[in-house]
Amino acid sequence: MKLFLLKFLLLFSFYFQENNILTGRYEITTEVISKKKNLKLTYYLSFRSQKMIVSIKSNDVIDYWCEGVYELKKKGEIFQGIGPCSDESHDNDIFIKKVENKVFIKSKTFANKNWLEIKKFERK
Structure with missing residues (x-):
């Protein structure tokens, strides 16, 4: 019985870790609300231990203002x-x-207010 419980707890901890840790590189292209007009931007996100590095692809230098390191704070099932x-x-x-x-x-800041799926970034 103890062995069964130990295996269960081990599997549960792996499942919990896998679903609660963000790792890897992702990308998404979406419209962003701007004062002049909505802009289509591509975001590149790289997750590292409680941090997210955001890079933005745009034709206008002003859109790069929010690039950089974001601290991730977990609130329930959502990271802010x-x-x-x-x-x-x-x-x-x-x-x-x-x-x-x-x-x-x-x-x-996104024009679309729904949750948007981000895709794994693959270098071409």
């Missing part, structure tokens, strides 16, 4: 990314959640 633009407004925060090995993103 607090980064370089969070001082201006928490509307600039990025929210991440992981569901069944899929990773989703949401931000008040």
Whole structure:
């Protein structure tokens, strides 16, 4: 019985870790709300121990303002990314959640207010 319980706890801890730790590199292209007009930006996200590094691909240098390191704070099943633009407004925060090995993103700056799936980044 003890061996069974030990195996169960070990498997449960691996499952819990896998579903609660963000690792890897991801990307998403989405529309972002701007004062002039909505812009289509590509975000590259790299997750490392409680941090998320955000790089942005855009034609306008002003859009790079929020690039940098975001501190990830876990609130329930959701990670809140607090980064370089969070001082201006928490509307600039990025929210991440992981569901069944899929990773989703949401931000008040995005034109689409739904959770958007982000894809693993693959160098071409």
